[in-house]
């Protein structure tokens with residue numbers, strides 16, 4: 471039973487680096503990379519960050535695709551992945567904390583008038599403005615899973631009034647929980663900052679459309695670290711021109727890398743980061759090694775994804 475590693479995108483950890491760490495976790499296992507894959511019919515488990523669309527066709531005995539991260543939309547929806555192939559993801563604490571910090575960075579920047587002072591500095595303008603009061607600030611977290619739950623708890627600890635939104639009912643200490651499509655417009659209308667950390671599924675694709683953008687609080691800030699297809703980007707630019715929301719910060723966009731001619735680059739109310747909010751895996755690769763062992767032993771897998779639900 472061999473594990474094949476094909477990270478599948480540049481600018482992050484490489485196949486050899488992952489293979490070395492995994493081999494250290496599981497020295498007796500057969501861990502391979504595409505550079506020297508051997509007989510591909512021996513591969514039962516594939517570990518990827520981005521799935522090469524042609525690869526499943528070459529792996530006749532594939533049983534498990536392990537995502538080296540969280541978002542699995544391209545894997546669960548892959549037309550060539552037979553139904554019996556299972557999908558697992560990682561749930562490391564390190565990137566959940568990093569993404570929560572990313573949200574916090576831009577929330578605090580807005581609370582403390584960071585953009586205004588950078589503009590004033592260019593004009594030698596010493597005009598103080600009161601910071602916004604944390605305990606009177608309402609923050610909505612869309613998605614209350616592994617990362618959203620971490621984010622909501624952190625914001626609550628800092629004293630923000632936190633509202634969470636999920637598909638199914640939830641209960642989190644210190645967080646006012648809402649669920650379901652019909653509850654979303656009212657939640658958007660009351661919050662000063664909206665932190666979106668939802669998976670890409672048929673239900674979430676295009677969810678933040680003209681109607682939802684119009685439902686947001688005037689002058690509020692929309693932050694998205696989940697997936698770019700959540701937001702109708704053309705509608706967002708028009709909404710920013712109208713001031714509802716007043717600001718947007720996007721770590722993910724519908725086409726990555728963002729094309730040089732995209733109008734998103736230059737909108738004065740929009741800040742972009744290149745899909746970097748969660749970066750480090752911490753010690754999560756030990757769960758990949760554990761899933762290889764569990765697959766061989768016929769045991770339940772760690773962090774298995776519901777392929778039908780899509781996350």
Ligand SMILES: NC(=O)c1ccc[n+]([C@@H]2O[C@H](COP(=O)([O-])OP(=O)(O)OC[C@H]3O[C@@H](n4cnc5c(N)ncnc54)[C@H](OP(=O)(O)O)[C@@H]3O)[C@@H](O)[C@H]2O)c1
Nearest residue numbers: 540541613614615616617636637638668669673695696748
């Ligand atoms: N930018 C980055 O670097 C980066 C890094 C990691 C992950 N991500 C993205 O972040 C996403 C979330 O990660 P996670 O680990 O927190 O996922 P997760 O643990 O699976 O949680 C997903 C949350 O979204 C909610 N949800 C799903 N569909 C919904 C719908 N139609 N309406 C309302 N709520 C819905 C779920 O509701 P229930 O609780 O009711 O199921 C759950 O609370 C990933 O799928 C990935 O796309 C981005």
